[in-house]
Structures are given as structure tokens and as C-alpha cells.
Amino acid sequence: MNAAEKIVTRNVAYEHGGVKLNGYLAYGDGGGGALRPGVLVAPEWWGLLDYPKQRAEHLARLGYVAFAIEMYGGEKTTRDPKQARAWASEFYGKPLMAERARAGLDQLLAVKGVAPEKVAAIGYCFGGSVVQSLAFSGAPLAGVVSFHGGLIPPSAEAAARTKAKLLICHGGLDYFETPEEVAAFKRALDEGKLDYQLNIYSGAVHAFTNPDADKLAREAGIEGIAYNETADRRSWMAMKVFFEEIFSAPK
Template sequence: MRTMFLGLGMGLMLASVNTWGDEGTLGRMGPKVETQTLTYSVDGEQYTGYLAQDTEKEGKRPLVLVVHEWWGLSDYIRHRTEQLAALGYVAFAVDMYGSGKTATHPDEAGSFSKAVMSDWPGARHNLEMAIDTLKDKQGVDASRMAIIGYCFGGGIALNAALDGMPFKAAVSFHGSPGQVVDTPSHFDGRVIIQNGLDDQMVTQSALESLLNTFESVETDATLIQYPNAMHAFTNPSADAKAKEFGLPLAYNAAADAASWQVMLNVFNKVFAAPLPSAK
């Protein structure tokens, strides 16, 4: 168990891909990355995820599941998925609400997210069915998987680790630290919890409790806290949401860049084998 506090210089920059795939269509980003919506079934209900991959890469690549904020599977999450694909991963944004449903108000978002978190077995089954849908697709190496999540999605990623799901890494960005897994298990991978020191929606005591839980099951967990960073620090639309709804949110470009690089460094370690080159 490790806790780190990172100082941030303004020289840090986030490498990004500028074109977002169109919702509901097959899109292309630059010369290589293709995107498409992908429907999968969970107990007879339809869920609409978002798949991005570089089709010019040869061989199998690690699969990264991306779990959305409490707002649902938004353009922001699609963009993160595309960024991962541009780096050579097969990335899939999971739909936790069903039918691609999104929220437009915090009350609605809270209701949607609470329903998911109150049924962890159902949430886990959703992740399992997403993996089952993807594991045999061309280019996917299902033996090398990671899960990342933002806010609500960070909580999903952390609980997936607490439940011992078969990921090599679970990375949370300003995620909810609440435990919904009844009986935590050892996680045979790396857990990275990335939060802002000025996050008013996540308490230090909750983070400490979560770290203690991971330690109790001998899981390698690291907490990284960024100074002057508030909740939703990775999302450029956070300031607009804060103004519209009076929420304690703010984008922080330096923390965004640093936390993304931390994730990539962890992926480089846990996936071991290099990513395949383009054709």
C-alpha cells in the first residue's frame, strides 16, 4: 500500500487525439483508429458500448475496459476510449446503464448510478458479458486486460479489483471509494487510485478505509493525490457542469496529464509484452 502526493508543473501536456467518433456510427480517427457502437446482451437486456481499435495493428493487443462517469457513456468517455486505441490498445467503453442511456441532471445521474452500485453482482455480470463479447474479436488478447474508470466508473473499477476480477490493472480517476463488494478478494494486479487533494466529494477517511481493505487482502494498491485538483479534474467540461449545477468540480490540465501518464506507465509494466507495430 502506497500513498503519493505529486507536485504538478504547468509544462505537463496531455497527448490527445482531436477527432471524436460520431455517436451511433462507424467512425475513423486519423489514418488508423476505427470506432463503432457495439451492442451486447446482459440477461436479455441490451447494452450499447463503444469499441475503438487500430485496425492496422497486427497481432493481439491488450483490452482496456473504460467505465463512464455517473452521467453515462458520453462523448468524453468515447474520446478517452479513442485515445487508448490510438496508443495501440483495444479499448471498449462499457455501458453500465443500458441502451446507452445518459443523464442530463445530477439527480438523474445519482439515481442511475445508485441503482447500479446497489446491485454489484449485476454490475459484475455486465463487465463479464462485455468481456465475453470482445474476447474472440480480432486483435483482442483477453489474457491481458485492464479496467479504468472515471468518478462513478472509478468506483466500478475499484470494486472489480476488490472482487478479484481477472484484470492486470484497475485504475481509478477521481473515483468513488465506496465498497459494494460483500467479501473482498485478493486482486492479482495493480490498483491505482488517483484523486485530487481538493476533492470535496471524496473524503480522506474513505480513501484510507479503501486502502486498508486492499491491504487486508494483500492487493498492491497505490493512492496518488494531486494538489489543487478537485473532483472530475480530468474532464474539460467539468467547469461548465460546476457552473450549471453548483457542483464542486473543476478541470485541472496538469493533473489530467499526470494521471494519464501514470496509467500508461502502469500498463507498460503489467502488460509486459510490447504492443504490436502497424502493418
């Protein structure tokens, strides 16, 4: 991205299955007509709060067209883990997770200036599960990045239709996923012959990329989530290298 470019942001209203959704689009204003890679951003289970929007803006500064999607509808957000769990539970293990994310992906693909063959998705916590699910549905993605996401082992059928390469960024001390669950996830990726990287960050627990994780943990009374600056930095760098591989990254 040119340093002189300004970041443009706007809300984008869309709909899926009769549910009204409102995403957040971010991009640089100096594209000059050239097509740019697009990146979908799936939020944590709290809903589309400021954090995923900030990540979309960071991606825009790197030269991407970024779209942070809404999953719940009605612009619902919460800081209550019981409410967040209830909302998220409507998606886990169901086709709705990928279908709702695909509605957001279609919005990103419709944005003027997005190169349709150069689109990726990233997600955080619940959003990490969302982008895995989207990839395993066979969506037209070059790659997905899951940051401390719940791990979803793909079936043989899901692996066979997956087009995306995978970068999974996981905390070494994230016990939201047991060692057995991590091993089962890796085994499913291997058996499915998927192209993946599984990065384990030492000392990192769940939600390690979110600077507000410690505050959220205190407010919600949740153990096992905390910000880790080193793991945040390393995983973001890994994402940038991954993007350079899956499509010609803008400078």
C-alpha cells in the same frame, strides 16, 4: 501504434440480464494479426457520453483495443445530477455493478486481436467505482485504473479473489470522499495485501480529468468538480507507466 494507422470505431450491441446495451469499440486498423492489450473504459455517472468515447480513442492511438461500456442500458444519458444519481444508485453496493461491467468485459475479450491475458480497465467517477468493483469480483484483469472514482473498500473475501493490480488516481481536494473514507479504503487494501498505487494530486477536486467538468458544474449546479490540466496530464502519464508494468505496452 504505427503513425500511419487509422483509428476504427464502431458501436457494439450486447445484452445483460435482459437489458440492451451499446458499447463503443476503438482500435487501430494496422494490427497485422498481432494480439494487442485491451482496455475497458467505464463512464461517469452521466452515461456513455462523448468523453469516455474520446478516452477510448486516445487509448486506441496508444495501440490498445479499447471498449467503452454502457452501464444503464437503452443508451440512456443525462446531464441532470438527480437523474444520474438515481441511475447510479441502482448499482452501488450491489453485485449488479460488477456483473454489468463483466458483460462489457466479455465483449472486449471476444474481440479478435485482443490478448486475453493482457486486459485492463479504467474508469472515471462512477466508472472508477465500477472498475474497482469489477476487479474485486475476481475478473480476469491485469490491472485497473480509477480516475477520481468513488472508493470501494474491498472485504477480505473480495481482496482474496482480486487478480488485478490497482492504480487509484485521486484529487487532493476531492471532498466527495472524506479523509476518513480515503484512509479506510487504504486500510482495506493494506489488510487485503493488494498490489496498489494511490496517487494524490494536489489542488485537484472531483472530475479533474474531464475538460468539460467546469461547464457541467455550472449547468448542473454542482460544487466541487473542476478540470485540472496538470492532474489530468500526470494521471494519464501514470496510467501509461502502469500499463507498461502490467503488460508489454505497444509503442
